[in-house]
Amino acid sequence: xxxxxxxxxxxxxxxxxxxxxxxxxxxxxxxxxxxxxxxxxxxxxxxxxxxxxxxxxxxxxxxxxxxxxxxxxxxxxxxxxxxxxxxxxxxxxxxxxxxxxxxxxxxxxxxxxxxxxxxxxxxxxxxxxxxxxxxxxxxxxxxxxxxxxxxxxxxxxxxxxxxxxxxxxxxxxxxxxxxxxxxxxxxxxxxxxxxxxxxxxxxxxxxxxxxxxxxxxxxxxxxxxxxxxxxxxxxxxxxxxxxxxxxxxxxxxxxxxxxxxxxxxxxxxxxxxxxxxxxxxxxxxxxxxxxxxxxxxxxxxxxxxxxxxxxxxxx
Amino acid sequence: xxxxxxxxxxxxxxxxxxxxxxxxxxxxxxxxxxxxxxxxxxxxxxxxxxxxxxxxxxxxxxxxxxxxxxxxxxxxxxxxxxxxxxxxxxxxxxxxxxxxxxxxxxxxxxxxxxxxxxxxxxxxxxxxxxxxxxxxxxx
Ligand code: SF4
Ligand code: SF4
Ligand code: FES
Numbered sequence: 001x002x003x004x005x006x007x008x009x010x011x012x013x014x015x016x017x018x019x020x021x022x023x024x025x026x027x028x029x030x031x032x033x034x035x036x037x038x039x040x041x042x043x044x045x046x047x048x049x050x051x052x053x054x055x056x057x058x059x060x061x062x063x064x065x066x067x068x069x070x071x072x073x074x075x076x077x078x079x080x081x082x083x084x085x086x087x088x089x090x091x092x093x094x095x096x097x098x099x100x101x102x103x104x105x106x107x108x109x110x111x112x113x114x115x116x117x118x119x120x121x122x123x124x125x126x127x128x129x130x131x132x133x134x135x136x137x138x139x140x141x142x143x144x145x146x147x148x149x150x151x152x153x154x155x156x157x158x159x160x161x162x163x164x165x166x167x168x169x170x171x172x173x174x175x176x177x178x179x180x181x182x183x184x185x186x187x188x189x190x191x192x193x194x195x196x197x198x199x200x201x202x203x204x205x206x207x208x209x210x211x212x213x214x215x216x217x218x219x220x221x222x223x224x225x226x227x228x229x230x231x232x233x234x235x236x237x238x239x240x241x242x243x244x245x246x247x248x249x250x251x252x253x254x255x256x257x258x259x260x261x262x263x264x265x266x267x268x269x270x271x272x273x274x275x276x277x278x279x280x281x282x283x284x285x286x287x288x289x290x291x292x293x294x295x296x297x298x299x300x301x302x303x304x305x306x307x308x309x310x311x312x313x314x315x
Numbered sequence: 316x317x318x319x320x321x322x323x324x325x326x327x328x329x330x331x332x333x334x335x336x337x338x339x340x341x342x343x344x345x346x347x348x349x350x351x352x353x354x355x356x357x358x359x360x361x362x363x364x365x366x367x368x369x370x371x372x373x374x375x376x377x378x379x380x381x382x383x384x385x386x387x388x389x390x391x392x393x394x395x396x397x398x399x400x401x402x403x404x405x406x407x408x409x410x411x412x413x414x415x416x417x418x419x420x421x422x423x424x425x426x427x428x429x430x431x432x433x434x435x436x437x438x439x440x441x442x443x444x445x446x447x448x449x450x451x452x453x454x
Binding site: 287 | 364367398401450
């Protein structure tokens, strides 16, 4: 990772100095271990703070949304495989122009799930460092070494597009993509259940939801100026934590991501209540693949499945 | 529960299926009174929000009907709609809405008979499935 960050800093500094971009969107250390936060670097000072490690799971494409249309800055953005696919989404949805961006591609080796680490470690974590395929977790006078493969985010464990799809410069050689991955084992398990059981499953899954909308806010796809949850005439969904309201919110949030979701996992890792919200979006992802052979964000030249049609497609 | 009758919110495209409903009526064809018709300008106007709102307010089934592919008044609205609907139906099942509650059809304004037939089929399917409560918001 140290090679990655050196290269990221080197490229970022050059881009800013030569005036190729006005801002770099990357990561800096957060206030707690394993909580890197987005960083908007405009000066060499800011560049010093940039970091790169296995805690960069936030999808940076989300921070491009407010740069569209009226803002003309040239933006440098650091992009893993999934971020790059969400950048492609933004471009084909006319949120931003390709030539407004300088994409610094990061061949990704997977991000860790801080919750898994917290639950294994069982005491307050003071420091987390990493070395090759190991994660070293420290507390006062206590240390544990974990295998990174065992604490990966679930979406990273089944990721088949670790390399960025679009980029202007890479920080390292492309990594080998994971092969023979069964991406939809969990969805198939749910599909096999009778409808009542599915209903019950989601009742349990959503029982803890507090409607904080962190899942929505973390997602680069959710950029509508007024979200349907805030529409009041008519009101599509109540504001309460009534189970039907919660369920309706999740149904529509996921459906709005149909054909667009890249399974970046940002929604799931943002949830303060640990709710596996990818259970919804993955079903749509699978169906888009099965019905239309579609994977979101892979190409700048193809229209997403709900924005196009074929004459001969049956019903 | 034996005298329970389902409510089926029915979205009909102004240019075809709505006309078909008219024709069925003028021709005095019989079809069950369970459908509640809402006229829409085109199936392309359908939004998943409409469907969930119907269930939220007490529908037991939803039926959307529009022009045959190739005959849409706006040329391609129904081509988009059928993709949206195909995904919606699968996703709704994932989220606990029985497939028999959701129906989609193409009926032109000359097909009054077909309108009555499909209305019968839809009502039969929803009746078999029983009252819906999963997305019903108690007032
Ligand atoms: S729905 Fe979740 S996994 Fe999909 S793109 Fe949005 S944040 Fe990423
Ligand atoms: S982030 Fe979690 S708790 Fe908040 S609205 Fe989403 S699912 Fe509910
Ligand atoms: S006008 Fe009837 S479906 Fe478009």
